[in-house]
Amino acid sequence: MNPFTQVWVYLEESPLLWLAVTVGVYWLTQQLYRLSGHFALLNPVLVSVAVLVCVLAATGTPYHVYFDGAQFIHFLLGPATVALAVPLVRQARELRRLWLPITVALLAGSTTAVVSALAIGWTLGLTPETLLSMLPKSATTPIAMGVADKIGGLPSLTAVLVIVTGIIGAVIGIPLLRALGVRDPVALGFAMGVSAHGVGTARAFEHNDQAGAYSGLGMGLNGALTAIIIPPIVWLFGF
Amino acid sequence: MIGSLATLLLFQLTGVILVRLTGVPLPGPVLGMILLFAALLLRGSTPDIFSRSSRGLLAHLSLLFVPAGVGIITHLHRVADEWLALTITLIASTALCLVVTAFTLRALTARREP
Numbered sequence: 601m602n603p604f605t606q607v608w609v610y611l612e613e614s615p616l617l618w619l620a621v622t623v624g625v626y627w628l629t630q631q632l633y634r635l636s637g638h639f640a641l642l643n644p645v646l647v648s649v650a651v652l653v654c655v656l657a658a659t660g661t662p663y664h665v666y667f668d669g670a671q672f673i674h675f676l677l678g679p680a681t682v683a684l685a686v687p688l689v690r691q692a693r694e695l696r697r698l699w700l701p702i703t704v705a706l707l708a709g710s711t712t713a714v715v716s717a718l719a720i721g722w723t724l725g726l727t728p729e730t731l732l733s734m735l736p737k738s739a740t741t742p743i744a745m746g747v748a749d750k751i752g753g754l755p756s757l758t759a760v761l762v763i764v765t766g767i768i769g770a771v772i773g774i775p776l777l778r779a780l781g782v783r784d785p786v787a788l789g790f791a792m793g794v795s796a797h798g799v800g801t802a803r804a805f806e807h808n809d810q811a812g813a814y815s816g817l818g819m820g821l822n823g824a825l826t827a828i829i830i831p832p833i834v835w836l837f838g839f
Numbered sequence: 840m841i842g843s844l845a846t847l848l849l850f851q852l853t854g855v856i857l858v859r860l861t862g863v864p865l866p867g868p869v870l871g872m873i874l875l876f877a878a879l880l881l882r883g884s885t886p887d888i889f890s891r892s893s894r895g896l897l898a899h900l901s902l903l904f905v906p907a908g909v910g911i912i913t914h915l916h917r918v919a920d921e922w923l924a925l926t927i928t929l930i931a932s933t934a935l936c937l938v939v940t941a942f943t944l945r946a947l948t949a950r951r952e953p
Contacts, residue, residue: 626902645901649908656912663913670906676896677903679847681868682854683893685875692880701947709940717932724924730917737929738936741907742866756910757917761929763908768933770901776934777941786948787941795936802900812897818940820869827864 612661618669625651643771645799649763677798681740684801684816691813694786702790706818709794710825713738714833733757735834737765739826740797740819747827751834762797769796770803785811793818843892850875 611617629647636642656666667674688695695702714735721731733753736744741762748758773792782788789811792800797819805812854871857863863870879885911918918925 622905623902626905645904645908648902648905649911652905652909653912656909663910666909667906670909673903674906677907678851678868678871679844680896680900680903681866682847682850682871682875683896685872685879686885686890686893687897688872688876689879689885698948701944704947705940705944708943709936712939713932713936716935717928720931721924721928724928726921726924726928730921730925734925734928738933740866740869743864743869746864757914759907760911760914760918761925763904764911765929765933766904767908768930769937772930772934773937776937780938780941782941782945784945784948787944790944791937791941794940795933798900799904802897802904805897805900816872820872823869824865 612665615669615672618661618666619672620669621655622648622652622670622673625655640771640775643767643803645802646767646771649767681798684813684820687805687809687813688817691810691817695817698786702817702821705787705790706794706821706825709791709818710738710822710829711833713795713822714826714830718833718837729754730757732834734761735830736826737761738769738795738797738822740823743823743827747830751831763799766796766799769800773800773803774807786814789814790818793820794822797823840888840892843889846889847871847875847893847896850878 626644626648629642629644629651632647633639633642633644652666655661656663717734717737718731721734726734732751733748735751735753736747736758739747739762741759744758744762745755749755769792773796774788777788777791782791785808788807789804792804792811793815796803801812801815801819804815850871851868852871853874854869855867858865858867858870
């Protein structure tokens with residue numbers, strides 16, 4: 601065995617390698633995103649995932665080996681979700697004034713996310729299994745997986761579709777809404793959170809703090825509402 | 840810094856425990872966020888250092904989704920069969936949701952502005 605192979609065999613077993621590679625790749629893609637003047641398609645989550653999938657495929661590394669290292673980053677999602685309360689508290693006064701418009705927008709957006717996915721996916725001929733796994737795509741991952749399980753989808757496929765939806769929202773959200781003349785950070789942020797959960801919220805924080813705060817709110821509210829509305833919608837459409 | 844992390848983890852833990860005990864259809868961290876929001880409102884102000892560390896964590900929120908995103912590799916075979924219909928559905932449905940949410944909120948708030 602040559603020395604290079606020995607080092608590789610050692611590193612493959614240690615969580616350090618994939619932890620370092622994940623943070624390193626993310627840092628590089630972030631630099632690239634900045635250099636490009638925040639070009640939407642160079643979104644760091646999108647490019648990092650694409651690069652890492654290629655690296656894993658090229659080195660023949662199974663996902664569970666990768667995740668042994670990357671889980672330390674993944675774990676921080678919990679405390680980061682709790683931390684979303686901090687920017688939101690600063691909006692408390694405005695929130696009291698906006699609760700009714702927010703409730704109506706949430707109901708409209710949440711229903712649109714589910715019904716449009718069902719209608720478009722069914723028209724394009726997706727298999728029922730994929731379709732059901734896709735319905736909770738705009739909700740945050742743990743809720744979406746629970747809902748998929750209840751209605752007969754595949755929770756692990758749902759986890760992937762949820763992240764892809766988040767990335768799509770992060771990429772198209774702000775350019776699309778600005779092109780349509782939406783400048784208000786409250787509407788911009790809330791829409792990002794309702795349609796693209798945490799990934800959209802991360803993108804909204806890069807836009808500004810107020811958009812981030814409302815995006816976190818939209819994510820939390822839509823998670824709860826999705827869990828409530830999907831079972832009756834599925835029943836209504838007879839799946 | 841360590842105090843802030845301890846606080847966040849404590850609220851997350853409380854959220855997770857309450858979800859287990861009551862069966863509310865929410866993930867533990869989301870309930871933790873609601874509890875922290877209520878606690879900060881009651882307290883009346885957010886300690887400066889806590890505010891700074893929380894924002895530090897949120898500034899890199901995007902990075903935290905990368906490990907889960909790479910999970911797509913385990914479903915490549917399934918996704919490959921239906922990729923075009925899947926992509927079109929996800930993009931169209933996400934765009935519709937963005938537009939409907941933002942325009943509903945804007946229409947309802949515009950009238951209240953002076």
